[in-house]
Amino acid sequence: MKIIICLLMLILGAGGKRFFEEIQPQPELNAYLPLGKRFEQQFIRGVLGGWRPVVADIAWLRVTTSWESRQWNRLYENIRIATRMQPESLIFWDMGAWHLAWNASLAERNNRLESRMEVRKEQELYWVEQGKNLLEEGTIYHPTHYKLWLQLGLLHQERRHDYRAAYECFLKSSQFDGAPSYVARMAGYALEKQGDPEAALNYWEKLLEKSSHLSDRSLIEKRLLKLKKDSSLDPLKPLP
Numbered sequence: 001m002k003i004i005i006c007l008l009m010l011i012l013g014a015g016g017k018r019f020f021e022e023i024q025p026q027p028e029l030n031a032y033l034p035l036g037k038r039f040e041q042q043f044i045r046g047v048l049g050g051w052r053p054v055v056a057d058i059a060w061l062r063v064t065t066s067w068e069s070r071q072w073n074r075l076y077e078n079i080r081i082a083t084r085m086q087p088e089s090l091i092f093w094d095m096g097a098w099h100l101a102w103n104a105s106l107a108e109r110n111n112r113l114e115s116r117m118e119v120r121k122e123q124e125l126y127w128v129e130q131g132k133n134l135l136e137e138g139t140i141y142h143p144t145h146y147k148l149w150l151q152l153g154l155l156h157q158e159r160r161h162d163y164r165a166a167y168e169c170f171l172k173s174s175q176f177d178g179a180p181s182y183v184a185r186m187a188g189y190a191l192e193k194q195g196d197p198e199a200a201l202n203y204w205e206k207l208l209e210k211s212s213h214l215s216d217r218s219l220i221e222k223r224l225l226k227l228k229k230d231s232s233l234d235p236l237k238p239l240p
Contacts, residue, residue: 056085060092063099072104076130083134093138094151101131101159128159149173150183153190163194181216188223201227 059081066075079096086092108114108123135152142148153169156162170187173179184207191200204227208220 052085056082056089056092059085063096067099067103070107072107072127075099075104079134083138087138087141090138090142090145090147093134093142093148097131097135097138097151097155099131100134101128101155105131105159128155131155132160144176146173146176146179146183149176150179150186153186157190157193163190166190167194181211181213185216185219185223192227197227197230 059078062078063075063082066072066078079092079099082089082092083096105124105127108127109120111120111123114120114123132152132155135148135155138148139152149169150173153166153173156169157166167187167190170183170190174184174187188200188203188207191203194200201224204220204224208217208224211217211220
């Protein structure tokens, strides 16, 4: 059995990435998954059986060592292996995207070995997009879990400065069970940063109508008061 696992890891670490991409493998076997992803998970489970979580954990250990050695392509490949082997794990999607959109991208922006700023910027944006793509795929497997939608909203807001996309992700996240109340407020802040004070004002007013907790209502009322006082809101101005 050890020989089989070693062979599988060699396949996955070398040419296996391309193989799995070609047959589109990966999801939990739920009715909402696309047919291709259902087939992917059936295939992986059929081949690996109970060894699937073991392979995922080994790949995740490689993610850590790749991060420490700043080998971003290897880090990405092992994140993809981990998420393919065990898409049920939120942490693989969440932390994997963080490694790509924050750690790898910022490291490339500050890469002093590359003198051309345009190349560094291109590499930075490349890894941000890989992180975004990873989270978007994660939401296919966890479409009703607030956390991945929240993380996708943060990525749009902090790394892509796409405040409209951030607002839509925060709003969606806020509608699922378990979402903290602050997520709905983050949607309002994103609307403000987008530079649409009227839409933001309408959003906060509707949110106030729906809110029942005193602490939430107090925060929303303060925000409404600020917006009404400041009709020339700067969308890029840091919010308090």
